[in-house]
Amino acid sequence: MSAPDNQANPPPPPPPPSDPRTKISPFVRNLRTAPPRSLAVSQPPPPPTTAAPTGPYFLYGTLMDPYMLRDILALNSDQDIDLRPAYITGYACKLWGQYPALVPDDTSTSVVKGVVYHVPSVEDGVKLANYETGWYRAESCEVVYTDGEEPGREGGHLFVFVGDEGELSEGVFDLRVWLARMGRKAVPKTMSVVASDAQ
Numbered sequence: 001m002s003a004p005d006n007q008a009n010p011p012p013p014p015p016p017p018s019d020p021r022t023k024i025s026p027f028v029r030n031l032r033t034a035p036p037r038s039l040a041v042s043q044p045p046p047p048p049t050t051a052a053p054t055g056p057y058f059l060y061g062t063l064m065d066p067y068m069l070r071d072i073l074a075l076n077s078d079q080d081i082d083l084r085p086a087y088i089t090g091y092a093c094k095l096w097g098q099y100p101a102l103v104p105d106d107t108s109t110s111v112v113k114g115v116v117y118h119v120p121s122v123e124d125g126v127k128l129a130n131y132e133t134g135w136y137r138a139e140s141c142e143v144v145y146t147d148g149e150e151p152g153r154e155g156g157h158l159f160v161f162v163g164d165e166g167e168l169s170e171g172v173f174d175l176r177v178w179l180a181r182m183g184r185k186a187v188p189k190t191m192s193v194v195a196s197d198a199q
Helices: 026-033 066-073 122-132 175-182
Strands: 055-059 084-089 091-096 099-104 111-119 136-145 153-161
Touching: 055 136, 066 122, 091 111, 091 153, 111 122, 122 136, 122 153
Parallel strands: 055 153
Antiparallel strands: 055 111, 084 111, 084 136, 091 099, 099 153, 136 153
16 A cells, blocks of 8 residues: 655765765864964074174073073082173063963063072073073163162063964963972072063
């Protein structure tokens, strides 16, 4: 007996499963549609064309550690390192991964705290620049000291981030925390070791 005319026909069977070897994964599809810049690996900027400057350097981040500075400059353990507490304005302190990075910010009213070390030779300036890598460049700045000694302010240099600012994030760098993570000796407790923007 045939089905009555008023009953609907059953739906057609589903299509056969697709061959998994021809299916495009979501990851590959995302890669194909991503903007070219998001896939590029950043290359460091070209090296500086001038010699490393000497004189006062405003240091922030890992270079605020006198033991780290002594290691980088290959100084004897009995040599004193004179670090003066100071701050600068006109810069914002961001994070590049776990490391602090200063970027010019003329609109900012914040200050960045750090220390100043007097670099006596071009050779020592080169050692510091090599430690900072090609992603940072020495620039002139005005340093304001906070220890009450003279001079109260003077011209100096600092390392500014020159990579892709899109790789930077907001955050605060704490030297004591970083040293503990790296298993290095802690800095004296009397030293301010947080590089941050503070009003």
